Each structure stands twice: as structure tokens, then as C-alpha cells.
Amino acid sequence: MLRCPNNSKHDTFIMTAYVPETWILNSDGDCEEIMEGSGCPIDSTLTNARCQECDAPVEIVYEEDENV
Numbered sequence: 256m257l258r259c260p261n262n263s264k265h266d267t268f269i270m271t272a273y274v275p276e277t278w279i280l281n282s283d284g285d286c287e288e289i290m291e292g293s294g295c296p297i298d299s300t301l302t303n304a305r306c307q308e309c310d311a312p313v314e315i316v317y318e319e320d321e322n323v
Contacts, residue, residue: 259306
């Protein structure tokens with residue numbers, strides 16, 4: 256579970272993910288078609304997520320920590 260350390264009512268978070276794509280290029284180097292990578296890992300990590308409201312880094316709360 257993700258949580259904002261500044262305000263527990265903030266419940267929307269943002270992060271950047273890098274998704275691999277295959278680009279089909281013409282002889283000029285211009286992209287003519289983009290194919291999404293299938294079965295490829297997405298380069299992202301929840302530790303880089305931030306609160307959309309106040310831009311604070313998220314806290315990751317695991318089930319055993321929720322009662323603390």
C-alpha cells in the first residue's frame with residue numbers, strides 16, 4: 256500500500272515508467288511504426304513514486320506495518 260507521509264487523505268500517486276518499444280524506421284531515420292514490446296520488463300519502481308497532491312516521496316506500507 257502507498258501512503259503520503261504528509262497527509263493521509265492524499266491517495267493519488269504518480270511515477271514514471273519506461274516501457275520498451277520497437278520502432279520501425281525508414282531510410283531517413285524517421286519512425287514509421289511503433290510496436291509495443293511484449294513480455295518485456297517495465298523499468299519502474301514504486302520507491303520513485305510521489306504524492307500527486309504535495310510531491311512528497313511515498314511511503315510503502317506492507318500488511319504487517321498497517322497496524323503501527
